[in-house]
Amino acid sequence: MNWSIFIRNYQSYLRIERGLSKNTIDNYTFDIERLCLFLEENAITVSPIKISEETIQQFIYSVSKEVNPRSQARIISGLKSFFSYLIFEDYRTNNPLELIETPKTGRKLPDTLSIDEIDSLIAAIDLDSNEGERNRAMLETLYGCGLRVSELVSLKISDLFFDEGFLKITGKGHKQRFVPVGNLTQKYIQIYKDYKRTDLNIKKGHEDTLFLNRRGNQLSRAMIFTIIKDLAAKIELNKSISPHTLRHSFATHLLENGADLRSIQLMLGHESITTTEIYVHLDRKFLREVMNTFHPRG
Template identity: 70%
Template sequence: MKWEHALKDYQHYLKIERGLSANTITNYSFDVEKLVLWLEEHEVTANPISISEEQVQQFIYAIAKKVNGRSQARIISGLRGFFNYLVFEDYRKTNPLELIEAPKTGRKLPDTLSTSEIDALIAAIDLSKPEGERNRAILETLYGCGLRVSEVINLRLSDLFFEEGFIKVTGKGNKSRFVPIAGITQKYIGIYRDQIRSHLDIKKGHEDTLFLNRRGRQLTRAMIFTIIKQLSEICGISKKISPHTFRHSFATHLLENGADLRAIQQMLGHESITTTEIYVHLDRSHLRKVVEEFHPRRR
């Protein structure tokens, strides 16, 4: 079995069986391609079925000298998934990474913004320019709904259900969820939609896209990163922030104010509650308050 055939089958499995997005499939494929490239460079003759644990281990040792622990752990995880698939399909009897441990990387806690910092960033937007109203609506949506940047740029007019108080969000793996949207966020989206967007020369194929650039096309991820970076410089915020910082702040502020972790999980679109639990580590005082309020021995 050739590597390209095995990888193509694996990509098909990830898309059809697991419903993963194209970006995720590409990232998983990179891990396998790194192994194949290393085999070719070192003239190691091995196919997906014959490659041994020792050969894979040599590859892991080699990349450990070039990448940090977090990247190394991700590559090991990606390769383990690939070989698990081959075992599942009876191409192999064992997974050559079964006994290989990923390095302990620790859990990196996300940066968050205070409400005053978020207010300052939004206040720094120049509303005299047409894109100002758009940028305010974007930041309010990022923070008010806890969306990923990819979810914001793909938001459509037909996803807005303002009367019901929700927006429809398409997340990872093309999975949809409904997220509550506050009246203030609806207000700023409405101003942009009715007063700015309606006057744009909207290009074909972008008629339903909510947030557009000046040329009437969908915004890029990079553009939103740039908008936030420029605003943070104006405000003198030294933290390294990105669109995802608003998502982290959304979850953290909800938790600090007593929101249920399961509800936050649903709004963020996390498949596992374990992913959402990282926010508990940001503010352990929340756990103490829960015990003080709800435990029968609190008095």
């Protein structure tokens, strides 16, 4: 059996047994394919069953010259998962990455935007353009509901429960949750849906998809990145931002205005509250205010 067969079986395992999304599976697969490319470039002929720790170490060493420690740690983690799967399926008895140390990356706090910066970003949208109302509705939804970009592009009209004040979101692992949606976000979604989306020639299979490109198809994640990057450049925002920056900002602004961490966890769709703690960006001034307000000895 060659690498491609093992990879396909592993993808099926991730999809069926672990219920992971296509994007997550693609990321896992990319790490394995990178290893395969290294073997090919160095004329190393070895199967996943026989590959040794020494060969893996050579690969990790070559990767360390090209990527930062955080990316290197992700690659090691992805490969460990693949070889653990091979052990689980009785193809191997050991994991060749078992003794390979993951580089220390530190705890990276996510970038956030201030409320003024978000207002400026949205105000920079050209509402006279064909996609203006759509882009405003998308950014308001990203920030107003704290969505992942994959959740935004897959949002359906049938997921809008405006009378109840919620959106039904399908997140990682196809897990669903209901997220509150504010009146302002509802207003901009409604304007786009009722007055702009109706002008499109909607392609078959996308009749229920909320946000569409000019050809009537579902938007790609890359397009959302591009829209936000272009707006940041337009207002000369000196920060490296992405759709996830709006999600980070959503969580941070909620916390700074008194929301509890458990509620934010539910809205973000995090399995563990530890993940939510990483998402929120706290400064020392805010922590002092929390202590002074809520502690009996404050």
